Amino acid sequence: MSTTKWIIDPTHSEVSFKVKHLVISTVTGYFRKFEGAAEVASEDFNGATVAFTADIDSIDTNQADRDGHLKSADFFDAGNFPKLSFEGKIANNGGDYSLVGNLTMRGVTKEVELDVTFGGVVADPYGQTKAGFEIEGKVNRKDFGLAWSAITEAGSVVVSDQVRLILSVQLVKQA
Numbered sequence: 001m002s003t004t005k006w007i008i009d010p011t012h013s014e015v016s017f018k019v020k021h022l023v024i025s026t027v028t029g030y031f032r033k034f035e036g037a038a039e040v041a042s043e044d045f046n047g048a049t050v051a052f053t054a055d056i057d058s059i060d061t062n063q064a065d066r067d068g069h070l071k072s073a074d075f076f077d078a079g080n081f082p083k084l085s086f087e088g089k090i091a092n093n094g095g096d097y098s099l100v101g102n103l104t105m106r107g108v109t110k111e112v113e114l115d116v117t118f119g120g121v122v123a124d125p126y127g128q129t130k131a132g133f134e135i136e137g138k139v140n141r142k143d144f145g146l147a148w149s150a151i152t153e154a155g156s157v158v159v160s161d162q163v164r165l166i167l168s169v170q171l172v173k174q175a
Helices: 064-071
Strands: 004-008 014-021 025-031 034-040 049-055 083-093 096-105 108-123 129-140 159-173
Antiparallel strands (some): 096 108
């Protein structure tokens, strides 16, 4: 069975996360530099193998001091662990897609399952074939060693342990 390689189109993709701050609001962050690919044997992407990496130094929460703190040893420790990575497989369970695999952050690897919405495949005006996916899930940051924590005087947690992952991914079919 032959496979087709697809790569992430970074100009039409977005890798973001959301985390509660002080329990009352949500901070959104992005990884601005990332890459990934899928090896596919079926038109519906069932069984596709996926590999993805993001550069920790590219983290962007729209606040430089916070970004610096996230890159520090309190969180991602970008100096020692410059990338996060994921390797897994897409499963199509009767139209309900999931992505199951190993997420590695800060040298810690854990299996995660993410929900996937497959947007379909189309040809763009430039002759490229593209596939679209919306991917969402949740992880506990402390499971990966991102353990910094603080409590306000009123007893509120500064940063939630739970982090929502939200990826909008467009893949380009390789010839």
